[in-house]
Amino acid sequence: xxxxxxxxxxxxxxxxxxxxxxxxxxxxxxxxxxxxxxxxxxxxxxxxxxxxxxxxxxxxxxxxxxxxxxxxxxxxxxxxxxxxxxxxxxxxxxxxxxxxxxxxxxxxxxxxx
Amino acid sequence: xxxxxxxxxxxxxxxxxxxxxxxxxxxxxxxxxxxxxxxxxxxxxxxxxxxxxxxxxxxxxxxxxxxxxxxxxxxxxxxxxxxxxxxxxxxxxxxxxxxxxxxxxxxxxxxx
Numbered sequence: 655x656x657x658x659x660x661x662x663x664x665x666x667x668x669x670x671x672x673x674x675x676x677x678x679x680x681x682x683x684x685x686x687x688x689x690x691x692x693x694x695x696x697x698x699x700x701x702x703x704x705x706x707x708x709x710x711x712x713x714x715x716x717x718x719x720x721x722x723x724x725x726x727x728x729x730x731x732x733x734x735x736x737x738x739x740x741x742x743x744x745x746x747x748x749x750x751x752x753x754x755x756x757x758x759x760x761x762x763x764x765x766x767x
Numbered sequence: 768x769x770x771x772x773x774x775x776x777x778x779x780x781x782x783x784x785x786x787x788x789x790x791x792x793x794x795x796x797x798x799x800x801x802x803x804x805x806x807x808x809x810x811x812x813x814x815x816x817x818x819x820x821x822x823x824x825x826x827x828x829x830x831x832x833x834x835x836x837x838x839x840x841x842x843x844x845x846x847x848x849x850x851x852x853x854x855x856x857x858x859x860x861x862x863x864x865x866x867x868x869x870x871x872x873x874x875x876x877x878x879x
Contacts, residue, residue: 656810656812656813658810687867696869696870696871696872697811697854697856697867697869698869699866699867699868702866710866712866742808744810744811746810755801755813755816756801756813756867757813758803758810758811758812758813759810760809760810761808761809761810763808
């Protein structure tokens with residue numbers, strides 16, 4: 655158990671809908687990262703927050719957004735969902751935002767029908 | 768372009784048959800190289816961080832090494848419970864903070 659929690663574990667929804675994925679980092683970690691993992695692309699970095707502020711963006715679509723709250727939990731919002739958005743979404747946390755190891759949560763499996 | 772390539776894509780071993788997994792990288796400046804283990808449907812589990820060429824780290828049957836162009840994950844006398852996908856990732860200087868670039872992984876199967 656990494657100490658990072660994610661809810662829900664599974665999410666099934668329809669095209670065009672909007673969903674919110676939630677992540678709670680390990681106690682004491684200030685950084686939260688979001689990744690998308692699909693069969694053909696592997697793990698792709700989406701976005702990084704540090705202590706409430708956005709620090710970096712990766713391959714994140716404009717339909718996706720995220721935020722980190724004062725209690726350091728984070729939410730990833732996915733809107734106007736398409737079939738291709740079906741994937742595993744992982745949250746990771748680390749102590750700071752530099753070279754520290756990132757610890758991953760169990761993931762949310764999103765299926766868009 | 769920064770790139771991380773892992774080989775082989777899949778590896779089948781008999782229990783006790785030692786082998787190595789390769790991670791080659793091209794980045795403009797390496798800040799750290801990370802190894803993770805991932806079981807099906809689960810989040811990656813952190814194994815090692817390597818920072819500079821020549822560095823080695825060990826954990827049970829696993830040993831990770833780093834050169835200027837690649838890293839190896841050596842598995843000595845593997846057991847069936849070592850079966851998993853092993854992921855390599857790099858963090859580079861000048862890149863977005865915390866932005867790990869992952870390889871596609873090596874899927875290891877160890878048969879009893």
